[in-house]
Amino acid sequence: MNQNLELILASERGDLNAVKQLLEDGADVDFKDADGRTALMAATQKNHLSVVKFLLKAGSDVNTRDITQLTPFICSGANGFHEILSEMLNYGADLNSINRFGGTALLPSSEKGYLKTVQRCLDAGIPVNHANNLGWSGLLEAVILGNGGRLYSMIIELLVKAGADVNIPDRDGKSALQHAKDMKQEKVVKILTNDYVEQNETINRAKAFYLDDKYEEAISETNQALEKDPNNLDFYFYKGYSLQELMRYDEALEEYKKALAINPKDLDFYFYTANCLRLMKKTEEALAEYDKACELDPAETFYRYHKSNYLRELGRHEEAVIEMDNLLTLKPNRYDFSFHKANSLRSLGRHEAAIEAIENAIKNDPTNPLYQLHKNQSLELIKKQLESQGVNK
Missing domain, CATH: 1.25.40.20 (Ankyrin repeat-containing domain)
Known part of the structure; x- marks a missing residue:
């Protein structure tokens, strides 16, 4: 070598x-x-x-x-x-550089709930209203692919504060505000309409410390608050995420599990535990946390989608395809799900199946050049496969 x-x-x-x-x-x-x-x-x-x-x-x-x-x-x-x-x-x-989907570094971090990355991107001046080839800005991604919970609400607050336009329509003509209303993300709707004010001063201080990278101060603030109000799950969130930033993952996980012991139906915390376990490189345990949330609410697509994202990152595309099929059963007109399924099928060398999946996306959004581009790439890969086998077609 x-x-x-x-x-x-x-x-x-x-x-x-x-x-x-x-x-x-x-x-x-x-x-x-x-x-x-x-x-x-x-x-x-x-x-x-x-x-x-x-x-x-x-x-x-x-x-x-x-x-x-x-x-x-x-x-x-x-x-x-x-x-x-x-x-x-x-x-x-290059702050304006884009990936093959037309997104800057801000977009996937907004989609996946990487709050500190979103913060760094915005501080650096990456354009907040840039839209990718799916027609989604960072704000649209955070709303459509988020769950309106604590973490995504913070991301959305940052995006709005940085000048995100809540009325930019996606390729279906729907704005982030309209999506938030349709998805019943009540807190997000208030943030997008400038109608949200956090009343708890401890949470305001903990949030400010966290965003200022003062994690020890955020932990101290929440520790004092938990002595007086041990059932406030928001305190466990801020403490847990501050511990994560300090790479004290076992302690962060303990805080999330305390919150789940108080309310096992607060699905938000299964996402936090999964993310923490991913950082700890405990793959199967992380996947199991997504599954727990899916079992508690089988109709909710958020946890299944993020599990499929993780499976793709791991290169476990067969499993990712299964999850995308489950998602498409729940929401057959989500062309982005078909697109992700097609990408996994291509990674598996199943190009004809990939074309079938991308055709579903094209049916929903026939004018999107990204889908046709990916279909053509799959057709080219089929041609190369046949040529390597000595077949002319």
């Missing part, structure tokens, strides 16, 4: 000493493998902050693209790696 490929593999492992040695020996810091990944992309995908910092100092390009048109910068945003994203902002990250 040549030293350029060794550099990428060492970066993926997070082996900083090997990375340093390989660069000293003359490895190309921006060499790309067969997937178009540089060492910086490999380190970013695995959240190896120390390796990322070293590669950036060595001159690696944060804006170079792999074969899926993903850059290390957008990758950091899409995965909620806000510390890496912050580092890349100091090394020429």
Whole structure:
């Protein structure tokens, strides 16, 4: 194996000493493998902050693209790696760069509930009202793919404060406000109509500390509040998320479980426990938390959708397809679900099935060029498969 490929593999492992040695020996810091990944992309995908910092100092390009048109910068945003994203902002990250779906780093972080990443993107000046090829802005993603709970409400507050337009329509002509009303996200509706004021001063202080990266202060604030009001689940949320930022994951998980012991039907906390377990790399336990929420409310799509997202990140596309089929049974006209299903099927090499899935998206939104592009790409992959088998078609 040549030293350029060794550099990428060492970066993926997070082996900083090997990375340093390989660069000293003359490895190309921006060499790309067969997937178009540089060492910086490999380190970013695995959240190896120390390796990322070293590669950036060595001159690696944060804006170079792999074969899926993903850059290390957008990758950091899409995965909620806000510390890496912050580092890349100091090394020429293109704030207007987009992924293959037409979204900036702000959009996937808004979709997936990565609050601190959203905050960093907004502070950096990434355009708040940019819409992707599905016609969704960060605000629309946070409403449509969120659940209106504590975490997503905070994200929506940040987006609105940064100037997000609540009336921008999606490709179906519906605004974030209309979606929030239809989804009965009452708190979000109040935020979007400037009618929401948090009355609890402790929550206001804890939120302010959290957003200012003063996590120990947020924990102290909520600890004092819990002594007086041990059944207030909002305090457990702010304390748990502050502990997560300090990477005290076991303690964060304990706070979420305390909240669930008080109210096992507060589905919000299953999302928090799943996210915490993901950070702890406890994959099966994280998936089980999503399942618990799905069992408690089988008609709710939020938890199943985010489980499918996680499965795709893990490369477990067969399982992701099953979840997308479940989602499409619940909401057959959600063309974004068909689109994600098609992407997983393509990853599995099932191109004819992928075309069938993308046709459902095209049926719902026939003028969207993104869907036709993906259908054409699948057709091209089928052609290549046949050619490799010696079949002309």
